[in-house]
Amino acid sequence: xxxxxxxxxxxxxxxxxxxxxxxxxxxxxxxxxxxxxxxxxxxxxxxxxxxxxxxxxxxxxxxxxxxxxxxxxxxxxxxxxxxxxxxxxxxxxxxxxxxxxxxxxxxxxxxxxxxxxxxxxxxxxxxxxxxxxxxxxxxxxxxxxxxxxxxxxxxxxxxxxxxxxxxxxxxxxxxxxxxxxxxxxxxxxxxxxxxxxxxxxxxxxxxxxxxxxxxxxxxxxxxxxxxxxxxxxxxxxxxxxxxxxxxxxxxxxxxxxxxxxxxxxxxxxxxxxxxxxxxxxxxxxxxxxxxxxxxxxxxxxxxxxxxxxxxxxxxxxxxxxxxxxxxxxxxxxxxxxxxxxxxxxxxxxxxxxxxxxxxxxxxx
Numbered sequence: 001x002x003x004x005x006x007x008x009x010x011x012x013x014x015x016x017x018x019x020x021x022x023x024x025x026x027x028x029x030x031x032x033x034x035x036x037x038x039x040x041x042x043x044x045x046x047x048x049x050x051x052x053x054x055x056x057x058x059x060x061x062x063x064x065x066x067x068x069x070x071x072x073x074x075x076x077x078x079x080x081x082x083x084x085x086x087x088x089x090x091x092x093x094x095x096x097x098x099x100x101x102x103x104x105x106x107x108x109x110x111x112x113x114x115x116x117x118x119x120x121x122x123x124x125x126x127x128x129x130x131x132x133x134x135x136x137x138x139x140x141x142x143x144x145x146x147x148x149x150x151x152x153x154x155x156x157x158x159x160x161x162x163x164x165x166x167x168x169x170x171x172x173x174x175x176x177x178x179x180x181x182x183x184x185x186x187x188x189x190x191x192x193x194x195x196x197x198x199x200x201x202x203x204x205x206x207x208x209x210x211x212x213x214x215x216x217x218x219x220x221x222x223x224x225x226x227x228x229x230x231x232x233x234x235x236x237x238x239x240x241x242x243x244x245x246x247x248x249x250x251x252x253x254x255x256x257x258x259x260x261x262x263x264x265x266x267x268x269x270x271x272x273x274x275x276x277x278x279x280x281x282x283x284x285x286x287x288x289x290x291x292x293x294x295x296x297x298x299x300x301x302x303x304x305x306x307x308x309x310x311x312x313x314x315x316x317x318x319x320x321x322x323x324x325x326x327x328x329x330x331x332x333x334x335x336x337x338x339x340x341x342x343x344x345x346x347x348x349x350x351x352x353x354x355x356x357x358x359x360x361x362x363x364x
Contacts, residue, residue, distance in 0.1 A: 128160025154198025
């Protein structure tokens with residue numbers, strides 16, 4: 001049966017191609033690939049990313065960790081700064097045999113973690129200033145001293161500023177800065193008497209741009225599974241690499257305003273405007289035919305909760321297409337993580353196989 005709209009459509013073959021591309025690249029450079037499942041929140045997607053069997057993963061919620069543990073994943077990094085109130089759930093997973101490692105960047109967190117005997121990575125701030133210890137801060141050794149060599153697994157950094165680099169050379173420099181920062185802190189910890197076996201780096205842009213990963217043991221990335229318009233704007237993919245889209249139906253026209261109305265509002269696509277700072281602003285998404293390519297210059301230009309507004313790109317000389325009521329179209333997402341989070345399941349198509357429905361994890 002054809003699923004009702006709006007629904008989240010996943011192209012199986014594009015997903016597989018994206019997975020194979022990065023897995024081959026990181027394998028050639030030497031480290032382990034630890035996919036970040038926060039984008040897909042789906043064991044079925046992770047199976048494709050890891051080549052068919054459970055392997056090391058990164059999660060952003062403990063709910064993800066719990067569901068993936070049920071699916072046989074037992075090597076898990078929880079890569080959001082740990083709240084002490086969550087340590088009971090962490091210990092419960094570890095008691096099930098899951099090697100769950102947490103992330104921290106303060107003495108207070110380290111004291112809470114050490115009191116529960118939970119292993120941790122030290123987050124290092126290489127550029128984004130969202131979280132992490134400055135690389136030259138005395139807090140690096142202070143936190144390590146609280147954890148001790150048995151619980152300190154290593155260091156982690158994330159080049160968040162790479163999302164605002166737009167040339168291959170800028171991206172390569174961001175990747176090298178990420179690598180060099182993590183390795184430098186790891187070497188300082190080893191000089192201080194801490195083994196530091198794990199050196200973890202990663203973002204989708206730097207994972208695709210890195211030329212040398214000497215000293216790095218693992219690479220984390222998540223968005224690469226689906227890609228999106230932000231990543232296309234950064235330059236690490238093209239529109240043909242976007243595996244995810246939202247299928248919507250035309251429900252009306254406001255021709256005097258140059259609008260096509262659909263049943264897919266921000267509850268279906270999100271209101272992420274990540275391309276607004278890029279050279280090409282894609283509004284709330286690029287519009288494509290349901291089973292075809294992009295409609296030139298047609299964008300999702302507005303959204304209320306359950307209404308989407310399609311219109312022509314500002315400055316376009318093209319006429320608004322005359323899609324009849326009932327026409328099904330696809331909206332390519334600005335930010336795949338945000339768009340996927342609006343839905344409870346994927347409608348998976350392509351790859352020469354029958355359509356399937358894959359569940360997503362929800363909650364925290």
